[in-house]
Amino acid sequence: xxxxxxxxxNLMWVEKxxxxxxxxxxxxxxxxxxxxxxxxxxxxxxHLLFAGPAGVGKTTTALCIARELLGEDWQRNxxxxxxxxxxxxxxxxxxxxxxxSVMKLATDTNDNVSFRxxxxxxxxxxxxxAQTALRRIIEDSSxxxxxxxxxxxxxxxxxxxxxxxxxxxxxxxxxxxxxxxLKMICEKEGVKYEEKALSQIYxxxxxDLRHSINILQASAGMGSVSIAxxxxxxxxxxxxxxxxIIRSAxxxxxxxxxxxxxELTNVxxxxxxxxxxxxxxxxxxxxxxxxxxxxxLMAEFDYRLAVGAHPExxxxxxxxxxxxxxxxxx
Amino acid sequence: xxxxxxRPRKIxxxxxxxxxxxxxxxxxxxxxxxxxxxxxxxxxxxxxxxLVHVLARQFDYDxxxxxxxxxxxxxxLERMILPMxxxxxxxxxxxxxxxxxxxxxxxxxxxxxxxxxxxxxKEPTIPVIMAANKRDAKFKELTKVxxxxxxxxxxxxxxxxxxxxxxxxxxxxKKLDPxxxxxxxxxxxxxxxxxxxxxxxxxxxxxxxxxDNFEIDIADAINGFFSSDAPQKARDFLSxxxxxxxxxxxxxxPEERRKDKLNALYSSTMSYSSRLDIASLSSILDILSKxxxxxxxxxxxxxxxxxxxxxxxxxxxxxxxxxxxxIKYNQYSMSWPVMGPIFSRGRSMxxxxxxxxxxxxxxxxxxxxxxxxxxxxIMIDSKMDPREFAELSNLDEKSGEVIAKEIDRIKKKxxxxx
Ligand SMILES: Nc1ncnc2c1ncn2[C@@H]1O[C@H](COP(=O)(O)OP(=O)(O)O)[C@@H](O)[C@H]1O
Ligand SMILES: [Mg+2]
Numbered sequence: 001x002x003x004x005x006x007x008x009x010n011l012m013w014v015e016k017x018x019x020x021x022x023x024x025x026x027x028x029x030x031x032x033x034x035x036x037x038x039x040x041x042x043x044x045x046x047h048l049l050f051a052g053p054a055g056v057g058k059t060t061t062a063l064c065i066a067r068e069l070l071g072e073d074w075q076r077n078x079x080x081x082x083x084x085x086x087x088x089x090x091x092x093x094x095x096x097x098x099x100x101s102v103m104k105l106a107t108d109t110n111d112n113v114s115f116r117x118x119x120x121x122x123x124x125x126x127x128x129x130a131q132t133a134l135r136r137i138i139e140d141s142s143x144x145x146x147x148x149x150x151x152x153x154x155x156x157x158x159x160x161x162x163x164x165x166x167x168x169x170x171x172x173x174x175x176x177x178x179x180x181x182l183k184m185i186c187e188k189e190g191v192k193y194e195e196k197a198l199s200q201i202y203x204x205x206x207x208d209l210r211h212s213i214n215i216l217q218a219s220a221g222m223g224s225v226s227i228a229x230x231x232x233x234x235x236x237x238x239x240x241x242x243x244x245i246i247r248s249a250x251x252x253x254x255x256x257x258x259x260x261x262x263e264l265t266n267v268x269x270x271x272x273x274x275x276x277x278x279x280x281x282x283x284x285x286x287x288x289x290x291x292x293x294x295x296x297l298m299a300e301f302d303y304r305l306a307v308g309a310h311p312e313x314x315x316x317x318x319x320x321x322x323x324x325x326x327x328x329x330x
Numbered sequence: 331x332x333x334x335x336x337r338p339r340k341i342x343x344x345x346x347x348x349x350x351x352x353x354x355x356x357x358x359x360x361x362x363x364x365x366x367x368x369x370x371x372x373x374x375x376x377x378x379x380x381l382v383h384v385l386a387r388q389f390d391y392d393x394x395x396x397x398x399x400x401x402x403x404x405x406x407l408e409r410m411i412l413p414m415x416x417x418x419x420x421x422x423x424x425x426x427x428x429x430x431x432x433x434x435x436x437x438x439x440x441x442x443x444x445x446x447x448x449x450x451x452k453e454p455t456i457p458v459i460m461a462a463n464k465r466d467a468k469f470k471e472l473t474k475v476x477x478x479x480x481x482x483x484x485x486x487x488x489x490x491x492x493x494x495x496x497x498x499x500x501x502x503x504k505k506l507d508p509x510x511x512x513x514x515x516x517x518x519x520x521x522x523x524x525x526x527x528x529x530x531x532x533x534x535x536x537x538x539x540x541x542d543n544f545e546i547d548i549a550d551a552i553n554g555f556f557s558s559d560a561p562q563k564a565r566d567f568l569s570x571x572x573x574x575x576x577x578x579x580x581x582x583x584p585e586e587r588r589k590d591k592l593n594a595l596y597s598s599t600m601s602y603s604s605r606l607d608i609a610s611l612s613s614i615l616d617i618l619s620k621x622x623x624x625x626x627x628x629x630x631x632x633x634x635x636x637x638x639x640x641x642x643x644x645x646x647x648x649x650x651x652x653x654x655x656x657i658k659y660n661q662y663s664m665s666w667p668v669m670g671p672i673f674s675r676g677r678s679m680x681x682x683x684x685x686x687x688x689x690x691x692x693x694x695x696x697x698x699x700x701x702x703x704x705x706x707x708i709m710i711d712s713k714m715d716p717r718e719f720a721e722l723s724n725l726d727e728k729s730g731e732v733i734a735k736e737i738d739r740i741k742k743k744x745x746x747x748x
Contacts, residue, residue, distance in 0.1 A: 008723060
């Protein structure tokens with residue numbers, strides 16, 4: 001189970017500057033206000049569904065709510081699950097069902113609610129079978145449990161689950177908010193920055209604050225937040241590594257691409273769906289000629305990965321197809 | 331056909347599953363309107379169908395048998411069954427309804443076959459017996475409304491006795507030696523029908539039992555596949571491989587992984603990939619990718635019947651590109667000097683990734699892609715000792731070492747500080 005980790009918070013700014021209270025969450029004013037109003041009547045709080053892009057504070061907001069509702073004991077009474085790590089029905093049956101069937105201990109009720117919270121992150125990664133099973137559990141356990149379900153794409157959550165939750169759509173963070181937040185961090189940390197470098201960060205992350213803060217800190221580690229240092233730091237991310245694989249594949253270096261891909265999935269634990277997600281963004285950023293064909297190809301393999309049994313075969317097949325498209329362009 | 335000729339005429343002549351048979355007799359003798367229907371579950375050839383036939387005769391019922399494999403959808407089933415359940419007296423005889431092989435009925439909601447049986451079976455007005463080979467999720471509701479009796483494979487000892495009796499009756503001049511008999515018993519795998527078929531063919535001079543060992547090792551099968559000079563031959567190699575199409579998403583032992591046909595074809599072609607041009611590569615992988623979709627569907631919906639297509643898809647699909655290239659069986663899709671270190675790093679990173687994913691409230695995948703590379707860099711910049719970091723963060727002992735190694739790799743590469 002997760003523990004708040006002081007060492008990591010001292011080390012990494014993303015953790016150090018992660019909001020603890022709802023009002024510290026930036027840019028999502030309407031959501032924060034809505035949630036605050038809901039929390040005023042803790043007994044009537046519904047299940048919640050957060051949808052939106054990466055790094056805009058969905059998970060953080062869920063954690064803030066758990067903290068505010070459950071008080072000091074929040075960690076003991078909160079189950080955090082990430083469907084990207086465990087996507088099947090087994091996770092629902094074993095982990096969710098078990099946690100949801102346990103009542104909150106009476107001794108814990110020094111605060112004002114009698115339920116526990118399950119935060120189900122990246123729920124759009126769940127199989128439809130698992131989502132169907134979840135729907136029953138949500139219904140059966142409303143006495144003991146509140147769910148906060150988090151996803152990138154609302155459309156990938158089955159209707160019956162959507163209808164059981166109050167939906168909050170998180171928006172991409174606005175440029176001035178991200179830059180404001182980064183400046184605040186720079187001032188607190190005593191770091192020098194170039195205004196243009198901050199814009200550069202925003203352009204590279206399109207509002208993903210997690211990624212923005214990481215780039216900021218890596219650049220600061222090189223001396224200052226300058227354009228050159230920012231560009232070097234962007235290169236560290238997994239997305240950039242996926243970009244290298246895609247480039248190798250398109251250039252016909254099939255085996256190079258396959259080796260790098262194996263390293264990414266096997267050593268750094270990248271999921272196949274995340275690989276496709278990053279690959280898609282990279283392909284778009286590369287501004288290639290055959291973008292339409294490439295997009296069709298990606299969609300096809302997105303489907304094949306979802307229904308197929310051997311992800312490694314599917315991704316290798318994708319790399320070969322990219323190579324074939326690339327050789328056509330020459 | 332011996333298997334029909336030696337079908338038992340009386341319950342006493344049957345072998346195996348004594349308790350099961352006794353319970354079936356008890357059920358039928360105690361049957362009254364409103365009793366639950368009977369559901370026999372057991373492998374083929376252990377006497378489920380025979381038992382029902384014998385019972386009908388001994389208890390003087392008219393047996394109405396529906397082989398449910400032919401009637402797959404709801405309307406058809408209801409059209410056939412409903413009249414019997416409502417007009418029992420019309421024929422003036424006592425009816426016993428037998429739905430055999432209901433495995434074949436679709437469990438899918440849209441066709442509703444099983445579901446409709448469940449509804450019909452709730453309060454039957456005549457005794458109903460159903461039979462299936464395996465327990466299956468689609469029978470879940472059905473088992474709730476019926477009395478289930480399980481049948482097991484017949485043990486070798488009983489099969490041997492039975493075989494001796496048959497041999498005596500056949501009065502054959504030709505004698506079977508003990509080893510031949512044992513081989514017949516073993517090859518029938520607890521299935522009486524198959525025992526009779528094997529014995530009969532043995533007397534006819536055709537030895538089925540030796541065919542049982544004709545499965546060839548996966549390595550030989552793959553080598554044969556790629557060196558065949560015609561797609562039919564390639565297909566035959568594939569079909570006779572001691573291997574199958576499996577779904578690794580449900581977990582696999584190393585032995586099962588070795589016997590995964592698709593994986594073997596993939597790793598063998600991939601280990602040869604540096605000698606193939608991109609057009610051939612993409613065509614080979616596209617075939618394997620399509621075959622994999624079918625494997626995935628079988629795993630998801632248990633549509634076993636789809637499996638029979640895969641050998642053909644692969645053999646005829648791959649043949650034009652792969653024959654005569656000298657592709658050989660290989661268990662690994664990359665050379666071991668490349669793959670080995672990646673695997674061993676992967677193993678040591680596993681624990682760290684999941685510990686850190688918890689701490690950062692994210693998935694392993696996102697941690698690995700978006701936190702880890704920055705964490706490493708930040709540790710380098712701030713001269714943090716990874717072992718101390720691991721200890722203070724209550725991470726596993728090994729985690730500090732693992733981070734230290736990754737830091738060394740990055741320092742050596744010097745990717746950022748150019
Ligand atoms: N709206 C926000 N306000 C303040 N910090 C944020 C916000 N969104 C993201 N962050 C920063 O990014 C990190 C990751 O945010 P997270 O809640 O995990 O995003 P998501 O769940 O939407 O992917 C947090 O630790 C925090 O530092
Ligand atoms: Mg999140």
